[in-house]
Amino acid sequence: MTGSNALMRNPSHKGLPPLPSAQPDDRTTAERRAADAEMARVLKTKPLRMASDSDSGAIAYWKHEPLHDVVEPMADHVIMTYPAGSQALERRTGQTAAISTARPGVVTIIPAGSTSRWDIHRPMHVVQLYLPQRTLLRIADEANAASPEDLLERTGHPDAITSRLLLSAADALDGSAALDTLFRQQLTDLLATRLLAAHVGVAAIPQPTIGGLSPSILRRAIERLRSDCDADVSLSALASDAGLSRFHFCRSFKESTGLSPHAWLRQHRLEQAMNMLRESDESVVSIAAALGYSTQTAFAAAFRKLTGETPSDWRRRVR
DSSP states (O other): OOSSOEEEESOOOTTSOOOOOSSOOOSOGGGSBOHHHHHHHHHTSOOSEEEEETTTEEEEEEEEOOEEEEEOOBSSEEEEEOSSSOEEEEEEETTEEEEEEEOTTEEEEEOTTOOEEEEEOSOEEEEEEEEOHHHHHHHHHHTTOOOOOOBOOEEEEEOHHHHHHHHHHHHTSSSBHHHHHHHHHHHHHHHHHHHHHHSBSSOOOOOOOOSOOOHHHHHHHHHHHHOSOGGGGSHHHHHHHHTSOHHHHHHHHHHHHSSOHHHHHHHHHHHHHHHHHHHOOOOHHHHHHHTTBSOHHHHHHHHHHHHSSOHHHHHHHHO
């Protein structure tokens, strides 16, 4: 086991089922259980919130009870972090055990195809990313990085960058569908880049991209982002229209505008909201729905984050 965890040999666990073998799983990816299904089996509950994307995998927020079970080999990599509190983790494979602490600022990684037994003694909250290997390979190619080696197993491993990215994903599981999808796509690419740099056998170093988008390509991208059709604002559609990979499109767009595509769209939607609040008598609920937010609460939270005021308070002040 690699990482900063305490390692022990031949731990004693009387009365528990045998430890999983340390031998690699030889089943094909198609024969392994999907990560969300295996997590539901092991955690014996459903996620509080979850969102998936065919190109990028899935993000789930769980609250689960104490756990004493074997996690069987999964088709995708699982990367997780912990929103709050402090909780002991024990992960055992073969004759090796890793003991660490779940807390904000650390990550745990279960590589695709690996199996281990887990002991968690108290209820806990966890955010999980289910990352397909094809996404990791795509990012390595787009970033001109060396092909990734196998992901390293991590148990409560300090990595504040990855932890913050995953926790921000949990905050974006409710809200505007178009914004959330674009954010998750960007987030997954960022996380895959981070994993290549910090959590593979030989770290892959992405090459820098210099320069922004040409004026005509930037104009087309902004036209797509302003479109009322959510399908037009997927990261794949934006990058394809620009003739770039998703990785390079995001970097070039931010170089041109100072904002990521997701941040630009969020700001644009809230500017639309300001115009509607100021110039119409539409209810806040109707404005939230018109802008693609799933609930008035999600819209109000996003609006307040930008302006420091609720939509109703802002409307009363500017009229």
